[in-house]
Amino acid sequence: METGDIMNLIISGLNKSFPGVDLYRDFQIEFRERRITGIMGPSGCGKTTLLNMITGAVAPDSGEFLGLAGKRVSCIFQEPRLLPWKTVSENVEFVLKDLFSKNDRNKIVSDLLKMVSLGEFAGHYPREISSGMRQRAAAARAFAYPSDILVMDEPFRALDLKLKRSLIESFRKLWDTDRRTVVFVTHDVDEALLLCDEIYIFSGPPVRIIKRIAVTLSDGEYFPEDSLREAVKNEIYHCMKG
Numbered sequence: 001m002e003t004g005d006i007m008n009l010i011i012s013g014l015n016k017s018f019p020g021v022d023l024y025r026d027f028q029i030e031f032r033e034r035r036i037t038g039i040m041g042p043s044g045c046g047k048t049t050l051l052n053m054i055t056g057a058v059a060p061d062s063g064e065f066l067g068l069a070g071k072r073v074s075c076i077f078q079e080p081r082l083l084p085w086k087t088v089s090e091n092v093e094f095v096l097k098d099l100f101s102k103n104d105r106n107k108i109v110s111d112l113l114k115m116v117s118l119g120e121f122a123g124h125y126p127r128e129i130s131s132g133m134r135q136r137a138a139a140a141r142a143f144a145y146p147s148d149i150l151v152m153d154e155p156f157r158a159l160d161l162k163l164k165r166s167l168i169e170s171f172r173k174l175w176d177t178d179r180r181t182v183v184f185v186t187h188d189v190d191e192a193l194l195l196c197d198e199i200y201i202f203s204g205p206p207v208r209i210i211k212r213i214a215v216t217l218s219d220g221e222y223f224p225e226d227s228l229r230e231a232v233k234n235e236i237y238h239c240m241k242g
Helices: 047-055 088-094 102-115 131-144 161-177 189-195 227-241
Strands: 009-018 021-031 036-040 062-066 073-076 149-153 181-185 198-202 209-214
Touching: 009 047, 036 047, 036 189, 047 073, 047 149, 047 181, 073 131, 088 102, 088 131, 102 131, 102 161, 131 161, 161 189, 189 227, 198 227, 209 227
Parallel strands: 036 181, 036 198, 073 149, 149 181
Antiparallel strands: 009 021, 009 062, 198 209
16 A cells, blocks of 8 residues: 555445344445545455445544545436436536536536537436436536546446446546546446446455456557457456356
8 A cells, every 4th residue: 555645545444234134344445536436246245334434424533544635526326316307418417516617517518418418418417317317417416516436326326338338438438538436336247347447346344355357458549359368357257256
């Protein structure tokens, strides 16, 4: 782990229990700054709880979260959680209130909606657009908020493969223009390989890291659809079964 100035998010000595289960016991993990880190593991192992501790929604029993103090965190959930009485553009603008002038807010919203191919739907209400569009709007809203860390809790889970790939491409486009530290929980190996720089495989509780797998090549390029990618997929599946 890095020493000196803390740039990465480093969690150490983490303990968290609920009645009948010790989720985390003296656990530690590091999330690299301005990288997308995936977390995979069995259901109920505490992945979402870890995200909730990063956001502050759940308090740890004990432990240190170095590199988190003073950082702003935004979230993308399984459900878009858009405000139904606001239009797409108003939903995105909502997180910018009190942060930017009206003109600046309009430009930020317009640019982000164009990037996720929703420019023509800015005036529509959530009920008037598809589920994929709503999730793209949620991603735009998360990026509109000037956060340092973005947590994602299976935001593509309920989508079909074609729509999922489209949304991942939209997310990558957003992230490439504003590279934040991202912590991404998923059960889908293909999602993880398409999106992440590295992946942590968690065990069941109390959680330990079974393996850390690098997904990107040394120059930051993603694996092509070839035998190398298949080898990484097989390694992940093997770890998940173990």
